[in-house]
Amino acid sequence: MTSLTIYPAIDLKDGACVRLRRGEMDQATVYSADPGAQARAWQDAGFSRLHVVDLNGAFAGRPVNGGAVQAILACTSVPVQLGGGIRDIAGIAAWLDNGVHRVILGSAAAKNPPLVLEACQRFPGRIAVGIDARDGFVATEGWAETSSMSAVDLGLRFEDAGVAAIIYTDIGRDGMLTGLNLEQTVELAERLTTPVIASGGVGSLDDLAALKQAARGTRIEGVIVGRALYDGRVDPAAALALFAA
Numbered sequence: 001m002t003s004l005t006i007y008p009a010i011d012l013k014d015g016a017c018v019r020l021r022r023g024e025m026d027q028a029t030v031y032s033a034d035p036g037a038q039a040r041a042w043q044d045a046g047f048s049r050l051h052v053v054d055l056n057g058a059f060a061g062r063p064v065n066g067g068a069v070q071a072i073l074a075c076t077s078v079p080v081q082l083g084g085g086i087r088d089i090a091g092i093a094a095w096l097d098n099g100v101h102r103v104i105l106g107s108a109a110a111k112n113p114p115l116v117l118e119a120c121q122r123f124p125g126r127i128a129v130g131i132d133a134r135d136g137f138v139a140t141e142g143w144a145e146t147s148s149m150s151a152v153d154l155g156l157r158f159e160d161a162g163v164a165a166i167i168y169t170d171i172g173r174d175g176m177l178t179g180l181n182l183e184q185t186v187e188l189a190e191r192l193t194t195p196v197i198a199s200g201g202v203g204s205l206d207d208l209a210a211l212k213q214a215a216r217g218t219r220i221e222g223v224i225v226g227r228a229l230y231d232g233r234v235d236p237a238a239a240l241a242l243f244a245a
Helices: 035-044 055-060 066-075 089-097 107-111 113-122 151-157 182-191 205-214 236-244
Strands: 005-013 016-021 024-032 050-054 080-083 102-105 127-134 137-140 145-150 165-170 196-199 220-225
Touching: 005 024, 005 035, 005 055, 005 066, 005 196, 005 236, 016 035, 024 035, 024 055, 035 050, 035 066, 050 055, 050 066, 066 080, 080 127, 089 102, 089 113, 102 107, 102 113, 107 113, 107 127, 107 137, 113 127, 127 151, 137 151, 145 151, 151 165, 151 182, 165 182, 165 220, 182 196, 182 205, 182 220, 205 220, 205 236
Parallel strands: 005 050, 005 220, 050 080, 080 102, 102 127, 127 165, 165 196, 196 220
Antiparallel strands: 005 016, 016 024, 127 137, 137 145
16 A cells, blocks of 8 residues: 555635634634745645645635635645635636646535536546535535535546545544544545545544554545644654654
């Protein structure tokens, strides 16, 4: 098995780097007022990729924190994947042209599957689908709405589309530091041929070690870590060494 990739999360709200609890915008903790500097700090710590989300954009249905994203791109050289409020081909093309490595389609994937198919055809290898689930069912619009579609069913819908990765987030655990939902993440990875990135709930190095063990023989390729990195509960060097071993 290839080593797993750690994606530090940079969640943007009102131009600042924040972390939410269970996706609640009024439960935001501000960690940095300078997203570019924060991104550079994660790169300097040894991380090879970054996961950026425009939280305001996810609720508004259009990009809101564009300036902060541009600052991140200007301050770093590692690949950046970006989600939040990107709803059409023009928006996808604009960010890819501006230096984003991979665009994440979340609500758009659930509500407008043809957009994913078209985007994958036009931008091979540069489109990821974000599946955010509450109790196993897909949530959209910044997690404000929960659908009747299961996460597995949505993932299967895009099996032949050419999606670069599925980012699976358990909303109930996101920002809570209680550990990943390994059971549902592994189940999704076992049902799909598309690579899966785990997200939501990492609180310690032990959680990463548990993922490393559970991921053996599956299509899980990486994990997004947010609050635990910002709080110092996960040491960057130790985490990178764990996954490199």
